[in-house]
Amino acid sequence: MRTIFLFGLLALITFFSYLPAYAQKIDLFDLKVEHQSNPLCIETTAPRMSWKLRTELNNTSQKSYEIRIGTDPKGIMSNKNIVWRDFKNTAQSVLIPYEGPALKSGNRYYWQVRITDNHNNTSAWSEVQTWQMGIGTSDWTAKWIALPFPDTTKTSPLFRKTYSLNKNIKSATAYISARGLYEAYINGQRIGDAYFMPGWTSYKHHIQYQTYDVTKLLKKGNNVLAAMLGDGWYKGRIGFNDQKEFYGDTRALLLQIEVLYADGSKQILSTDDQWKTALGPVLASDIYDGEIYDARLEKNGWTLPEYTESADWQPVRLMDYSYEGLIGINSPPVKKQEHFKVKSISRTPRGELIVDFGQNLVGWVELKAKGASGTKITLNHAEVLDKEGNFYTTNLRTAKQQNIYILKGTEQVFSPHFSFQGFRYLKVEGYPGELAPEDLTAVALYSDMPQTGTFETSNPLLNQLQHNIVWGQKGNFVDVPTDCPQRDERLGWTGDAQAFFNTAAFNMDVSGFFIKWLRDIRADQHTNGSIPFVIPDVLRSNDAGAAGWGDVATIVPWGIFYAYGDTRILEDQYNSMQAWVDFITSKSQKHLWNTGFHFGDWLFYRPDDDNDGRAAVTDKYLIAQCFYAHSTQLLANAAGVLGKTKDEEKYKAQLERIKHAFQQEYLTPNGRLVSSTQTAYVLALQFDMLPENLRQQAANRLVENIRSYGNHLTTGFLGTPYLCHVLTRFGHTETAYDLLLQETYPSWLYPVKMGATTIWERWDGIKPNGTFQTPSMNSYNHYAYGAIGDWMYKNMAGINPDEVGYKKIKIEPRLGRGITTTSASLDTPYGIVSSSWTLENGIFKLSVSIPPNTTATVIMPARITNTMEEQGNEKIIGSGSYYFESKIE
Structure with missing residues (x-):
């Protein structure tokens, strides 16, 4: 269907709306609880649920919803073990609060939702989603454990204990925290894929614990729970003036696993005075300075049940730390993200062996190496090279940003455990033989936030x-x-x-x-x-x-x-x-x-x-x-x-x-x-x-x-965040574009150049x-x-919230000097809104997509002069995909 609109006397708008010849099925996706997908640790007593609508039918909004919540993933689909139902005639689909009976700590809940839209289409029930409640201070039985002597060493301590499980396991949930940073293992397998846990918080007030589903890691028979600790922000160097041990002087581990057996019985595995500890191969780890790892000190198989503890494994010390202030994680954990191959390997004028990854990133380098036992490889990290092309680290001040690996004679792949670096360039010293591009990979690490x-x-x-x-x-x-x-x-x-x-x-x-x-x-x-x-x-x-x-x-x-x-x-x-x-x-x-x-x-x-x-x-x-x-x-x-x-x-x-x-x-x-x-x-x-x-x-x-x-x-x-906004607000968008497109110092594009x-x-x-x-x-x-x-x-793209949470959207692109196309999208709480335009021979063409359950106002550009701008009239549209044209004077 093609419809013509006249926007005042300034612009002729051509509007296309493509409507299917039959009613489309509507379904739900991207279901979340407290902004998270199937979270394992919810602390609030009233968790909030959100969902998005998907349909090919334009002008679609939600008319009502029905939610059901139960304690059994299969039973919920047959209306069994339901703890709460909610039905409301409302368009609200974002952050709907639970209002049922009190939820039990540590319990897992399952939920589904279906909706009816304004066209009287009713969706199928969504896929079953879940959340798990966190635990409180009274639910902890584990003890804080530490080295048996004053924690004055920089070497990372190892902890382990063997447990025998003699029944068939239905499910198992691990709760882990630390004073310092931890990596934990079950039967040789790392628990989770997050790094720098338990994360950095105001440790003097609260420390996070993490929740993991470890059902698949445990087995009937002997199982080993193990962990390694690093200084991290808790005990290591943080802030200025070589400040150390700001939060505490002793690294400690807290670990508790609740096992539910197939027969309904339960068993709790937890840190206690029966755990053993020894020092490991991480000789030092520091947020600023990096890590020293001596592979010759590895205790091969220490995370496996068949490992035999030698005399250097000693009983742990119990620490009298409270459970008060332990909170469940409610933020995206740091994870490995993009991997970068080597762009080039070269020698600087000073003769330094330099690796360029082509991107300034934060994370670490995975290094593959084989050499004689005792060979020391040093990796130094830098963001830039100096004017002559030499390695430059003066701007790091006192931070070493250095990882040292000492080989044991076999081929290994090394990366840090409790430190990260900011770098594009790597200076390699002591590498045995010829360094090849395939020996190095840069790994970006950051909080696991979806791109929107x-x-x-x-x-x-x-x-x-x-x-x-x-x-x-x-x-x-x-x-x-x-x-x-x-x-x-x-x-x-x-x-x-x-x-x-x-x-x-x-x-x-x-x-x-x-x-x-x-x-x-x-x-x-x-x-x-x-x-x-x-x-x-x-x-x-x-x-x-x-x-x-x-x-x-x-x-x-x-x-x-x-x-x-x-x-x-x-x-x-x-x-x-x-x-x-x-x-x-x-x-x-x-x-x-x-x-x-x-x-x-x-x-x-x-x-x-x-x-x-x-x-x-x-x-x-x-x-x-x-x-x-x-x-x-x-x-x-x-x-x-x-x-x-x-x-x-x-x-x-x-x-x-x-x-x-x-x-x-x-x-x-x-x-x-x-x-x-x-x-x-x-x-x-x-x-x-x-x-x-x-x-x-x-x-x-x-x-x-x-x-x-x-x-x-x-x-x-x-001043910078508001500069162009103010110019646009008062009719000077061209000046804003002049600033944005400026290529000489000072400007945004000068560093790009x-x-x-x-x-x-x-x-x-x-x-x-x-x-x-x-x-x-x-x-x-x-x-x-x-x-x-x-x-x-x-x-530039014109994507604006016109109401809280993008329930209403404003699409108002503004043209500027020399820009002929702009395309952008944003995944809002209701779905993806997109705006894409081209300007050619005075004809402005705009394509927009508006997510279901929202409406949008589209405002077209009308006239541009050297100093001021004018915008055209507006058109209110519902959800769907649309095309507009306008002649720009």
């Missing part, structure tokens, strides 16, 4: 920029959102995370990742409401309370709510959000936050010899006042969502006073800001700090400033002459400036 977004344009440099943004995210989302993954830092800097959140949520499903991290923000938040600079907090007690950093407490919860439709995150974080805003208020004078330490517009561009009044220095208290207003606004919004009417009114009134104070302190009567910088105007406009009648002229001043710098940006970590494969910490991490910026702080994998990705998705 795709983005591509006709400009290869922009495509590389998108690639760099994604790989900056991958490399720094290793259990916590770190600032950098290579030097002696790798901390969860709050300013970086809040600046990048919106982009992160386009690229990947970061819901569980950030929900886990927000729990640590609550835990480490000071009693006065101040937020530490890094989470988990490993800095000094006064390293907290900075504008744009502490505001992570309001920005990220609101971001999760809006991206995923998750109201509960606002409930969980509300007290933290409120405490942060109230902290700022306590430090303010007459509603003006002009006290305390602030980072300001961190790493902004500043010319070396700029004496004409344009220097890009923004008053730090002006910035603080803007974020004070922003957090207050978000708190008022959250109060409104949660029905806290008095709080909402209170903070709305407070917001007006904050803005008035800003105008009195930082704004002249004619609309100029005391700091006439890009960041000052960007933040003032983004957060509506100016009277409405002065906003457009302020935006025009921003454009004048950008033009005066030759279409270059001068913003830092706090310089060969970057990730986002740099500094606009000029490598200078045009090939030399480096300040080496003490010059990371080449630092995602904050990748925040431009949010604007690219929302404005």
Whole structure:
């Protein structure tokens, strides 16, 4: 069917809607509980269920749903052992809460859902899905075990015990945690495929345990449970000034397996005083420095039942650690992801043997080697080579990023156990014989977040920029959102995370990742409401309370709510959000936050010899006042969502006073800001700090400033995320495109032109002459400036949430200089929305796909000039695939 629409007088829109001649079957897919697929550890007493609709019939929405939950996977399909049913006439299909009888800890539950759509089609029951409840403190019988002597060694301890199981096994569930990091085994098989467990949390408040289905690993007869521990974040070096043992000085293991036999009886296998321990071949492991592994010290077969323990295996020591603070994992674990082959092997001018993997990544190198016993191979890791092509590690500061392997005489494949590196290049020393490309593989490791977004344009440099943004995210989302993954830092800097959140949520499903991290923000938040600079907090007690950093407490919860439709995150974080805003208020004078330490517009561009009044220095208290207003606004919004009417009114009134104070302190009567910088105007406009009648002229001043710098940006970590958004909001999308497409320093594409494969910490991490910026702080994998990705998705492709969780969608692509095609997609809580357009000979062609159970508003571009833009009229559509055409004047 072909339909013609006239969009005002500016554009003729041609609209195609393809409808099948018969009603299509509807089915359900991508079922989740608490943002996870078939999770094994749910702690909430009211788990929430979500599903997506799939159909070829356009304009489809859900009219009602029916859920059934039982305790038996087969019985549920015949309506047996049902614990709860729910039927509602509603279009809600995201995060439906369980409201049945109390759920039992450790129990597994099975559920199905079916829906009826607005065309009166009823789906079949979905495939049976499952979740398992976590366990509480009273469910633990295992004991914390450690080395029998003070844990002063860096060598990783091994633990093992043999158990005899004499019945047929129906199921078995393992619960494991550690102080330090663990790898666990049953009968020689590794338990799970996650790394760096139990993950990094605010250990002083809570430590995660992991749940595994180990039914297939156990057998009737003798079974060996085994584990190895590393220092990790718990005991190893973390933070600054060679800080060690921040959380504790003793590595310890906690392991418990609940076995259910076919006859209905149960047995618990757990760490106790009968376990044995010995030191293993990992002589040292450190997050910053890497790992030393001596294969000659391997205890061959120590994880197998037939192994005979020698005299160096000693009884363990029981540690008097509490079960309080043990929490089930609720975030995606770190796993192996992409594998990279060697791009080249060469010698540098200094004669160094260098391997190039072609991509700056985070993970490790798997090395295959065979040589005489005692041969030592050293692998050093670096992000870049220097101007002459030599290996460069000065920017790592004190981090060694070095793995050492000592051979035992047989061929082996080596990789670290409890450390990771940030690198593109590898310097190999001591390798016996000729190093061949097939001897090395680089493995990327990061939190296992599904990719949700795709983005591509006709400009290869922009495509590389998108690639760099994604790989900056991958490399720094290793259990916590770190600032950098290579030097002696790798901390969860709050300013970086809040600046990048919106982009992160386009690229990947970061819901569980950030929900886990927000729990640590609550835990480490000071009693006065101040937020530490890094989470988990490993800095000094006064390293907290900075504008744009502490505001992570309001920005990220609101971001999760809006991206995923998750109201509960606002409930969980509300007290933290409120405490942060109230902290700022306590430090303010007459509603003006002009006290305390602030980072300001961190790493902004500043010319070396700029004496004409344009220097890009923004008053730090002006910035603080803007974020004070922003957090207050978000708190008022959250109060409104949660029905806290008095709080909402209170903070709305407070917001007006904050803005008035800003105008009195930082704004002249004619609309100029005391700091006439890009960041000052960007933040003032983004957060509506100016009277409405002065906003457009302020935006025009921003454009004048950008033009005066030759279409270059001068913003830092706090101004950059909003820069292009503000320009577009006030009709200057062409200027935004000029900034985005700028190829010389400072710009997003300058690092791309310089060969970057990730986002740099500094606009000029490598200078045009090939030399480096300040080496003490010059990371080449630092995602904050990748925040431009949010604007690219929302404005180039035009994909925007028009309602919380993408229940309503807005497709509003905006054209720019020289871009002839843009294509993007996003897997929303309801399914995939896509937008793909081409511009040729003045004809704009747009194809969109809208997921079932949503609606969208499509707004076509109409006219472009050198300074301003105009958008055409809009069309509201239901789910389905559509095609539009428009003539651009």
